[in-house]
Structures are given as structure tokens and as C-alpha cells.
Amino acid sequence: MQDKISDGRSIRRWRRRLADEREEARVYRSLAARRSGEEREILLGLAEAEERHARYWEDLLGDEIGRQRRGQFRMRVLVALARRFGSVFVLALAQRAESRSPYHYDQDVPASMAADERIHEEVVRALAARGRARVSGSFRAAVFGANDGLVSNLALVLGVIGGNLSSEVVLLTGFAGLLAGALSMGAGEYISVRSQRELLAAATPDPQARAVVPHLDVDANELALVYRARGMAEAEAQRRADALLRQLRSTLPHAHQESDATPEVGRGAEVSAEASDDHEVVGSGAKAAVSSFAFFASGALIPVLPFAVGLTGVVAIVASVVLVGLALMLTGATVGVLSGAAPLPRALRQLAIGLGAAAVTYLLGVLFGATIG
Incomplete structure (x- = not known):
């Protein structure tokens, strides 16, 4: 008799887990529908992972799967919010929902699935952080x-x-x-x-300074000082300056024509992107x-x-x-x-x-x- 009661409790718990996984997948698909590019792909990846977890509970239940149930009320609210808004507020709620996952103490959950849920929390945390920055x-x-x-x-x-x-x-x-x-x-x-914003602009490296790199004296130059002034350790700054100048030696006859190919010019877009991000955060x-x-x-x-x-x-x-x-x-x-x-x-x-x-x-x-x- 006790075994039957235990089995009944397990089945009810598994059905709840299945319903919650389906709701979580709906949340991420609803959020993805309101986004594009990389964020959309990440959210769809999370939805697919939740659907994979749902299949685990379906297989575990087998013939006892019963009628399709709805997930917890808070998850249903989250689905509705995701469909209508898709904002950072919804991502923050999804992050909190992931942090409350019961899988780490559920004996019926494989360790790999519990680990998945922990990683999902970190993925949503990172997506929410992007939204908070904006x-x-x-x-x-x-x-x-x-x-x-x-x-x-x-x-x-x-x-x-x-x-x-x-x-x-x-x-x-x-x-x-x-x-x-x-x-x-x-x-x-x-x-x-x-x-x-003006302070950030004053601290942003001048992209025009990179144009003079091909004209530096390869035997004596202050390029390492630039790296050190930006916070790099002395040895690392010297190593980086030497590496850049070695590349310049190999292309010196064409330096005037090919200066755009130097690593520092390549870093120009990177610096500009960092400066743009800083300005976006400030608003x-x-x-x-x-x-x-x-x-x-x-x-x-x-x-x-x-x-x-x-x-x-x-x-x-x-x-x-x-x-x-x-x-x-x-x-x-x-x-x-x-x-x-x-x-x-x-x-x-x-x-x-x-x-x-x-x-x-x-x-x-x-x-x-x-x-x-």
C-alpha cells in the first residue's frame, strides 16, 4: 500500500515537472519571437533544452502521462508577459525562476539535467545583464x-x-x-x-594615433609605453610592442599601403565598440x-x-x-x-x-x- 502511495506522489511530481518544463520552453520561445540575431538564437537554444527536459519526463511517465497540464501560476504569468512585452523585466523574472529550480535535490533528476538548469540560469543572467546595460x-x-x-x-x-x-x-x-x-x-x-559621457570620450584612445605605427623607429620607440599607460604590465607591454614591430619589419616596404592590416588598426573597431558600449551604459x-x-x-x-x-x-x-x-x-x-x-x-x-x-x-x-x- 505504501509503495502505491509513493508511486502516486512520484507520478504527480513528475507531471508537475513536465508541465513546468513545457511552460519554460514557451517563455523562451515567446521571448525569442520578439528578438533577432544572436539573442534570438540563444533563447531558441534554451527553449530546445527545456523541451528536451520535457521529453525526459514524458519518457519517465510513459502510460501515466495523463492529460496535458498547465505549469505553476508564476510560470503561466511569465509566458503571458513574454508574449506581450519581451523586456528585460521578463528576463529578470526568468532568471529568478531558473534560480529556484528544484532539480538539485530531486532524486529522479539525472545530474546532467540538474547541471543544465544551473547553466540555464547563467545564460539568462547574461542576457538579462545585456538588457540592464541598455x-x-x-x-x-x-x-x-x-x-x-x-x-x-x-x-x-x-x-x-x-x-x-x-x-x-x-x-x-x-x-x-x-x-x-x-x-x-x-x-x-x-x-x-x-x-x-565627456569623461569617457576624453579617455577613449584616438584612432588616428594608430596610423603612425608603421612609421615608428623599429629600434627605439614608445609603443610599449602606450600599452603600459593603458594598464598593461611592463613585460606584457614590451612583448606586444615587439610582436607588432616584428610584423612591421616583414612588411616594411609596403607599410604605407598596408598599414590598415596591422593588429592595432584591427583593434580600432574593438576600441570603438568598447567606447560605444560604455556610452550606451551611461545613456x-x-x-x-x-x-x-x-x-x-x-x-x-x-x-x-x-x-x-x-x-x-x-x-x-x-x-x-x-x-x-x-x-x-x-x-x-x-x-x-x-x-x-x-x-x-x-x-x-x-x-x-x-x-x-x-x-x-x-x-x-x-x-x-x-x-x-
Whole structure:
């Protein structure tokens, strides 16, 4: 009897595993449908691997496969998101799903399949990292802008309330804080990103310098110093410079015509690509400024809304704090998901920091209000 119960439990578990593998394959195929080039091929490769795992469970179940089942709810949600969005947010969720694979402690799973799942996590992590790099500039400005708007304007509103000022003054102060803060954030973000891009441009090697390499004195030159200045060890820098000059000696009569064939010129595209990647990670100054302005304003509007719709007194204060708390938890959870971490701890951390700062300002408002009164 016990064996039959155990067999029944195993069959139910295998069916769940089969359903989840099928859902994971759908996630990757849906993501691949919204991409092209190398990323599409990688995602299709992951889908094929999940389908191979599904066949393992099909073979294990045999005649007990039963009707086709749906995977876990979170996996079905992930499929729906992948079909509609295909964004880095979905990849981050897929990375987290891969990290929770139960295969490493399931005795019915071959070691090779458990290893596959661990590697899948790393593949998805790398794909998600590409996406994070593409949106990091605007996303950073958006998150910082929204959080600053939420916390600073809530603190401002509560500070004014603590000073026993009227609801009209609170409302005016809140909107003034919204506009002033949004303009300041937008301008500051634009200057910050532009300055960072200019610093990167100043540090990027000049491609024109490579054109003079064929004309260097083969007996005495400073090419090794260039490599050392870029961070290469002295021995490696000298070895690389010597190797390049040996190649130049063999082609010296044609150096003027064939300078494009030197390894340094070949590295030109590589350096340009690296510089382009760096600039992409930093983002555009205008986009960062607009994102920062818009998200700060959106965040700063939330603490003012209860007063704008006519609420007053304790009801308005409670409504403002609750709305801001929910918004803080949402931004914290979003950052947690995109970073591949658990969203709840990040949400609670964001809530504690934001409301803590607002509480300090409120107490200061009460203190100064009592002193002035």
C-alpha cells in the first residue's frame, strides 16, 4: 500500500515537472519571437533544452502521462508577459525562476539535467545583464527620480503639517516642491550624464594615433609605453610592442599601403565598440533628464493627491502616507526583480528608508511649530 502511495506522489511530481518544463520552453520561445540575431538564437537554444527536459519526463511517465497540464501560476504569468512585452523585466523574472529550480535535490533528476538548469540560469543572467546595460542610464534616473519625489515631497508635506499650517498652504507647498524638485532633478541628471559621457570620450584612445605605427623607429620607440599607460604590465607591454614591430619589419616596404592590416588598426573597431558600449551604459543626457523630471514629478504628486482632492486633517495625512508607502514598495520590488533578487526585502527596505526620512521631517516640523507658536 505504501509503495502505491509513493508511486502516486512520484507520478504527480513528475507531471508537475513536465508541465513546468513545457511552460519554460514557451517563455523562451515567446521571448525569442520578439528578438533577432544572436539573442534570438540563444533563447531558441534554451527553449530546445527545456523541451528536451520535457521529453525526459514524458519518457519517465510513459502510460501515466495523463492529460496535458498547465505549469505553476508564476510560470503561466511569465509566458503571458513574454508574449506581450519581451523586456528585460521578463528576463529578470526568468532568471529568478531558473534560480529556484528544484532539480538539485530531486532524486529522479539525472545530474546532467540538474547541471543544465544551473547553466540555464547563467545564460539568462547574461542576457538579462545585456538588457540592464541598455536601459541602465534611463532606468537609474527613473528610479532615483521617483524615489526622490516620493520621499522628499512627503517629507516636505509632513513637515509643513507638523508646523500646524493650513491645508491650502500644504497643497501650495507640495506643488512648489514638485516643480522645484523636478526641474532640479532634470537639470542635475542632464549635467551628470553629459559630464560622464565627456569623461569617457576624453579617455577613449584616438584612432588616428594608430596610423603612425608603421612609421615608428623599429629600434627605439614608445609603443610599449602606450600599452603600459593603458594598464598593461611592463613585460606584457614590451612583448606586444615587439610582436607588432616584428610584423612591421616583414612588411616594411609596403607599410604605407598596408598599414590598415596591422593588429592595432584591427583593434580600432574593438576600441570603438568598447567606447560605444560604455556610452550606451551611461545613456543619453536628454533622455536621463526627461526620465528624471517625469518620474520625480510623478512621485512627488502622490503625497499631494489627497490634499488636491479636498481631503484634510488626519484622513489626508493617512491617505498620503499609505499611497507613498505603496509606491515605495512598488519601486523597491521593481528594482529587486530587475536585479534578480527577491522583491519583498527590497520593497520593505525602500519603505523603511522613505517613511523613516519623512517621519524625521514631520517631527522637526512639530518641534519648530511648537517653538514658533
